[in-house]
Amino acid sequence: MIESFASVQQVLLGGVLLWAAVVKLRNPGAAHRTALKRLVGERRVVAAYRAVSCAELVLGALLVAPPAVAVEAYLGAALGVGMLGYLAYAKIKAPESSCGCLGDKETPVRTRGFLRAGVMVVAGVLAAFGTAWWPAAVVDRPLATVGLLVAEAALVVALSPELDHRWLLPLRRWRVRLSHPLASRTGVIPLESSVQQLRKSGAFRSVTDQLRSDLLDSWEEGEWRILTYAARTDNGTGTGTGTGRATAVFAVPLLDYRPDDVRVALVPEADEVLTSS
Amino acid sequence: MDSLGRRKFLSKAVLGTAAVTTVVGASSLGSFAPEAAAAQHSASAGEVDPNFVEGRVISAQKGMLVVTSTDKSMHRIHLTGATSVWKLRPTTLDAAKVGDGLYARGVRMPDGTLAADAVWLNIVNLTVHITSIGRNMMHLDHRGDRIVGHVIAGTTAAVYNSTPAVSDLSLLQVGKHAQVIGAWRPDTNEVDLATVYAAA
Numbered sequence: 001m002i003e004s005f006a007s008v009q010q011v012l013l014g015g016v017l018l019w020a021a022v023v024k025l026r027n028p029g030a031a032h033r034t035a036l037k038r039l040v041g042e043r044r045v046v047a048a049y050r051a052v053s054c055a056e057l058v059l060g061a062l063l064v065a066p067p068a069v070a071v072e073a074y075l076g077a078a079l080g081v082g083m084l085g086y087l088a089y090a091k092i093k094a095p096e097s098s099c100g101c102l103g104d105k106e107t108p109v110r111t112r113g114f115l116r117a118g119v120m121v122v123a124g125v126l127a128a129f130g131t132a133w134w135p136a137a138v139v140d141r142p143l144a145t146v147g148l149l150v151a152e153a154a155l156v157v158a159l160s161p162e163l164d165h166r167w168l169l170p171l172r173r174w175r176v177r178l179s180h181p182l183a184s185r186t187g188v189i190p191l192e193s194s195v196q197q198l199r200k201s202g203a204f205r206s207v208t209d210q211l212r213s214d215l216l217d218s219w220e221e222g223e224w225r226i227l228t229y230a231a232r233t234d235n236g237t238g239t240g241t242g243t244g245r246a247t248a249v250f251a252v253p254l255l256d257y258r259p260d261d262v263r264v265a266l267v268p269e270a271d272e273v274l275t276s277s
Numbered sequence: 278m279d280s281l282g283r284r285k286f287l288s289k290a291v292l293g294t295a296a297v298t299t300v301v302g303a304s305s306l307g308s309f310a311p312e313a314a315a316a317q318h319s320a321s322a323g324e325v326d327p328n329f330v331e332g333r334v335i336s337a338q339k340g341m342l343v344v345t346s347t348d349k350s351m352h353r354i355h356l357t358g359a360t361s362v363w364k365l366r367p368t369t370l371d372a373a374k375v376g377d378g379l380y381a382r383g384v385r386m387p388d389g390t391l392a393a394d395a396v397w398l399n400i401v402n403l404t405v406h407i408t409s410i411g412r413n414m415m416h417l418d419h420r421g422d423r424i425v426g427h428v429i430a431g432t433t434a435a436v437y438n439s440t441p442a443v444s445d446l447s448l449l450q451v452g453k454h455a456q457v458i459g460a461w462r463p464d465t466n467e468v469d470l471a472t473v474y475a476a477a
Contacts, residue, residue, distance in 0.1 A: 096420070096421060106421075107421075108421040165452075169408075169451060169452045172408075172409045172410070172451040172452075173450065173451045173452060176410050176450065176451050180410070180446075180447040181410055181411050181412045181413075182410060182412075182413075182415075182428060182446040182447055182449065183445075183446075183447035187444065187445075188431055188444050189444070190432070190433075190434030190442045190443065190444050190472075191366065191367075191432075191434075192434040192436070192442035192471070192472050193434065193441045193442040193443065196436075196441055196442055197441065212359070212394040212395075213359060213360060213361035213394045213395045214361040214363060214367070214395040214397070215361055215363075215367045216359070216361045216367065217284070217367060218367060219284055219288075221288045221292065224288075224292065226284070226287065226288050226291060228287060229361070230359035230360070230361065230394060245359060247287060247359075249287045249288075249290055249291040250291065251288075251291045251292055257441055263291050263292070263293075264291065265287075265290045265291040265293075267287060267290050
């Protein structure tokens with residue numbers, strides 16, 4: 001039983017390597033976005049990327065094809081260890097560059113990449129214990145081995161951020177389409193909407209040079225939303241009436257979009273003091 | 278004047294239900310005072326603008342904030358009742374806490390303090406794409422960094438295709454790009470969302 005499970009690791013490891021090789025060979029230009037650029041330099045990066053993909057192609061083919069030799073599996077595990085080293089290098093030296101492992105999607109190195117490389121190492125070590133070629137093991141115990149392979153493949157896919165756009169995003173999109181989690185909002189008029197309307201109004205433009213602050217305060221008054229700003233009046237001669245400080249008060253229609261109806265009043269600070277006493 | 282009385286007074290001033298004060302209509306103003314505007318923007322190209330400060334709050338006392346900027350310089354910022362303070366929404370002077378990030382604009386006083394006209398606390402402006410939507414929150418991806426965006430009922434607004442802001446966020450979609458204005462929660466990767474700009 002254990003030997004059957006060990007044998008089918010050949011096809012998992014081989015399959016992932018072949019997949020990685022094909023993706024790399026199809027789009028060698030992606031090499032420029034990987035941490036490999038930092039490692040071998042801009043000039044040699046495409047050649048190095050091709051070399052890695054050729055090694056993966058050969059090893060993948062050897063693992064999938066007969067005969068089953070333990071050294072293939074150890075080579076696969078060694079490649080996995082090398083991958084872990086490369087990821088660690090990328091994480092430290094070029095954290096924002098792409099891993100370039102299993103696709104040309106730009107995905108910075110994160111925990112999932114390390115876990116996936118770890119899975120490959122474990123699969124390689126396990127595969128070394130397989131004595132038979134993998135189809136024999138599948139024929140021997142079809143249900144258990146195929147089930148295990150599917151589960152492992154699902155694990156590798158789940159640990160591949162390059163593939164998120166194929167399954168994770170559509171799944172989340174579908175979930176949101178089913179019932180939008182943010183759909184049950186109450187119909188309040190956001191303050192931002194009133195501020196937008198205010199900015200489009202002639203009333204605001206006419207005093208914009210006198211405004212000193214951003215929005216100070218706001219409240220609702222019937223069908224209006226009142227917005228206040230600190231302002232400065234230049235009606236005085238520079239003496240008397242305080243320092244020309246004032247409050248600009250705007251009334252913006254709350255429920256409709258009517259920028260032309262926006263009203264403004266400039267209330268000098270001195271008047272506020274007078275009326276309050 | 279207490280704040281409620283003041284609001285009532287200002288409402289009356291603008292809505293004109295009682296002639297209590299010098300109410301200046303929009304049409305009668307029209308003075309664009311270019312010299313006043315020029316005095317405000319006194320920094321020329323390449324110079325540090327003396328009337329602007331950015332940094333983190335290291336001490337917050339009544340009406341006075343001490344801030345260290347990213348260039349390690351220290352600034353004292355004076356706040357008054359005429360200073361607008363933004364922290365997710367327009368708020369009051371005492372909202373500033375130690376550790377908050379800050380942008381302030383005002384006038385530099387002879388003693389070196391900045392008399393602030395406007396202060397924005399923890400404000401961030403990010404171009405992101407939405408990676409998932411949950412109840413009261415969204416996961417956002419900002420150049421590979423994950424950010425948690427909290428939806429604040431009654432405050433978070435959405436602007437779709439540059440139309441007026443609405444509180445309905447149900448047109449936001451997973452996988453789409455968006456621009457968000459929000460208030461960062463200091464020293465976390467979390468942001469309280471003020472406005473989300475998206476295509477719909």
